[in-house]
Amino acid sequence: MYIYNEIDQQLVDERVNQFRDQTQRFLKGEIADDEYRMLRLMNGIYIQRHAPMLRVAVPYGQMTSVQLRALAKVSRTYDKGYGHFTTRQNIQFNWPELAQIPDILADLAQVQMHAIQTSGACIRSVTSDPLAGVAADELADSRPWCEIIRQWSSLHPEFAYLPRKFKIAVTGSKADRAAVQVHDIGLRIVHNIQGELGFEVLVGGGLGRTPIIGQVIRKYLPAKHLLSYLEAILRIYNLHGRRDNKYKARIKILVKAMGVDAFAQLVEAEWQQIKDTDLQLPEAEIKRVSSHFAKPYYLSEQEAGFAQVNSIVDGDFQRWLTHNVLPHQQPGYRIVMVPLKNPLSPPGDITHQQMDGLADLADQYSFGNVRSTHDQNLVLAYVAEKDLYELWHGLADLGLGRANHGTLTDMINCPGLDYCSLANAETLVLSERINEAFDDLDYLYDLGPIELKISGCINACGHHHIGHIGILGVEKGGKQVYQFTLGGSDSEAAQLGKTLGRSIAQDQVVATITIILNTYLALRHGNDETFAQVVQRIGLLPFKEAVYGTAQKTAA
């Protein structure tokens, strides 16, 4: 975990004061609305349907227990007692008072947190693999590079007024848990033939109105040139990205319009001018940042391990062990997924009691570290096998022990019409009904891994394009209806889902999902063929026939 030095701390403290000054002047009527709008957005504040919303950065998904407790306290003191983890690993508070937000940020600065660039047309808070540093399939830890990018991009004077928001994701594993192919810039850690660490650089991916899978513009970038190369891409984008139409302003549209080769040439020419300047990362700085992510003091395999964990006679525990617990790179340790998919609240929501309780469990069992994932869950990443049973009891007591990780009900869901002023349709009512209809865990296990992703409008915050099943809310003739897509994927072979057919009425969504699932169960080759594999093999037609042949009521 990166610990701020004096300079880092000074920056967040100064940013709080700057924002307090801006907000006070705005409340006195001294800053125009549209100007203050841009200033507040750059600091994570939206004006939502009901109240301002504050989005706090959880850079690349890493938190300490101390930070999680501070978030719990914010939700208790300034909000309604809960927070909402987003698909960008950040946390949102939906009900703060604008005048109090500077105080919230001051409280958070005391635990080395901030809201810098969590929204606005600037370089957004960087995301990464939530299993960085512990994943069994890891090439190298992505977190030091994320932190280096965080610092470089924080209050970057040149790139604060980009054509549109700009998202960077980094992964250090073969399996892509950071969805790098649907980011403005995706970075994959690779080694060259000499075994030296570098990055494969992808550009121009993204979801939203025009979903596009990113393309590789550089197969190998030596690590020391990371910042100069990012700067070159950003400068080309800042100068050439479209500013006349916000739906065409993302870098993906520029790359598509120019062609990836022409774009890469411009970047290359710019990069040649800056690569050997002070932007080149000194070895000492890479070492300094990396040292913050050293392995914790693991117990030996004999001390931590518990080979008999699979034979504890407790059915509920065994189910949880099978579904929510993943292998670890350290012998004797496991990774524990903590789904925030309570059937009674929106996906990603967590109460202040749960945050406090989880912070305690993290201290006891996971070196005080908690992580957030892009599918709106949390992770305890350093659990000794011998502690699993006790930890499970602790999680169950907090209502966080539901063994549905990776199943249909472990869905991604944007807040939709209930909170978001851009929404076309409700989404939370869907997750509620889906949870009600599919509450039998054995049935969910039989279905196997299925990623269900729901967005309330074309902005696609719920990543519906890359769900195995994607649902998009749209408005037609004053009614809320839903478009289904099948066959999307956010894995290393990312794919955009294809539209199933005409939109489905709200009260038919669950029935439609049921038909899709039954079709899958009927057509799969053996219990091991997953939903994604079946869709890949047989295409959409059998699903189309099943849905539109039998659904009684569908919206036109």
Place this chain on the structure above:
Amino acid sequence: MELLKKPQPSIVIDYDDWLAIDAPQVEAVKVIASVDIAQLLNLITRTDEIQIEFSAFADGRGFSIARILRRAGYGGVIRAVGDVAVDRVAYMQRVGFDAIELKDGEEATLLPRLLGHVKVKYQLSSDGLGPVYA
């Protein structure tokens, strides 16, 4: 405030008009954000001041233009004109502007306070500071 002290030149010629008369040596030229930067870089020795027009608060191209001009060694005045609000001046100063013309209604007296807010600078830019790690 240094940024406000540099007197406005008596004559400022629009870049396109300047090109139309084959870009003779002038006191000051005004460019817009969509200017052809490669072409401009060939002409920078012929003017003592380049004014970059911000047509809208959200348009950030001028920041990169100033940065590129400084990198190319331009030593004249770079002045921000147009939609220049006090809350953006700190970043303008960092990328290489050394003169500003505030739009109507902007309170110049606020500038010393606003410019002092964030002293930490992580990145290399045009203001002579290295990156934080250098």
